[in-house]
Amino acid sequence: MTEGNFVDYVKIHVSSGNGGKGSMHLHREKYVAKGGPDGGDGGRGGHVIIKGNKNLWTLLHLKFKRHIKAEHGEHGSSARSTGADGKDAFIEVPLGTVIRDAETNDILFEITEDGEEKIVVEGGMGGRGNWHFKSATNQTPRYAQPGIPLEEKTILMELKVLADVGLVGFPNAGKSTLLSVITSAKPKIADYEFTTLKPNLGIVKYRDFQTFVMADIPGIIEGAAEGKGLGHYFLRHIERNSVLLFLIPADADDILKQYEILLDELRRYNPEMLDKERLIAISKCDMLDDELKSELKIELDKTLPIKYLFISSVAQQGITELKDSLWKMLND
Structure with missing residues (x-):
């Protein structure tokens, strides 16, 4: 799926159907x-109904649908004949979609x-x-009674990606590269910040034909919780992940400080995120020789509060150990 096709936010005006008039x-x-x-x-006016569909991954199919209307109920007639109910309008959405009142x-x-x-606007009852x-x-x-008028409302639909593991890190930390190596996904990769502007999903193949889903979330910057950078547009996607994998490059000036900044942004956005399982992956470790890696390990053992691993996506170092650790965390 190309980046432009990942639509995770749409605004739609919905209106139900009028109830039909009773006959005199x-x-x-x-x-x-x-x-x-x-x-x-x-007859009853049609409802507008939101329906979950596990085969959908984005809101792309709703991108250009600005108005959705249900049908009106038919009027009653002689011989006590009840008018036909208006046809309901269904809006199919991917799992993990949040529906908000735009006003x-x-x-x-949530679906x-x-x-x-879930009925978002109810059709009017027939008279x-x-x-x-x-x-x-x-x-x-x-x-005779007139039918009850229709309801109308403007709604916002936000998709929160459903994934087992969410990749968290500063821009250009190597998240997209790791996703391309550990899964079959083909995210955009380049040597500049904010290459990734939309979340990418990939399926990680594990032993005995078992799998789990990993999401590459656009990079966090300081102040993201207040909306800086891509702000809330990506932080909401992390809420659905079971495990958070913090990716910090080995050439970072202060690995502990970077981890604390990332953790603080998540805490300020939603304190419940700190309840999730966490793992740190020190990426780009192919740049370190054995001596530097040993020195760094001694320092990290003293400072980092959670488990960490050395990995290199390019050199395929530590990838198997990373999969094992993530699988264990997901299934404990």
């Missing part, structure tokens, strides 16, 4: 002079299961026909 018909038949009221009820920004609901259906209103004192009511 009076029964007329040969030899029946006063048959009484027999007006039928109006208040409140979360309406997390395949086939899950009752005049036969409902007959009584001993009013045997020929000449009125």
Whole structure:
């Protein structure tokens, strides 16, 4: 999937259908002079329904659909005939989609299961026909209920990527390179910051035909929690990951400081992120000789608070050990 096809944010105006009018018909038949009221009820207006689809990965199919409308209910007719219900309008979305009210920004609901259906705007109820209103004192009511009007709303759809492992790191830390080596994904790779502008997903093949999903999230910078850089546009994707893999290059000035900055940005965005399993991968270690690596290891053993590994995506060093560690963390 090309980067331009990864759409994770859309704004849509939705409107349900009007309820049909009840009928004011009076029964007329040969030899029946006063048959009484027999007006039928109006049909229900169509709902607009959000439905989860596990085969979708982005909101690309909704990118150019700005208005979605359900059908109106049919009016009632004679012989107590109820009007047909309006056809519901279905909007299929990938799992992990959050639906918000565009005016208040409140979360309406989330879609997390395949086939899950949620009504975002309800169709109007059909009006009752005049036969409902007959009584001993009013045997020929000449009125019926109108249908209830439609609802309309502007909604925001945000996709939070569902992945087992999320790659977290500063721009140009080697996240895309690692994803291209450890999976079959083909993310854009270049020697400049913010090469990745959209999340990339890849499936990691493990032993005995087992797999897990890894997501390459665009790089974090200081102040991301306040919206700097790509800010909230990528931080929300990390919320869905089970394990966070912090990628810090071996040539970084201060590995511990970089880790603490990354962790602090996640904490400021959502403190619950600190409850996730975490692992540090020191990337680009092919630049270190054995002596430098030993010195760095002694220093990191004293300072880093969690487990770390040395890896090199280009030289294929430490990749198997990394897969083993991630698999163990996911399945413990």
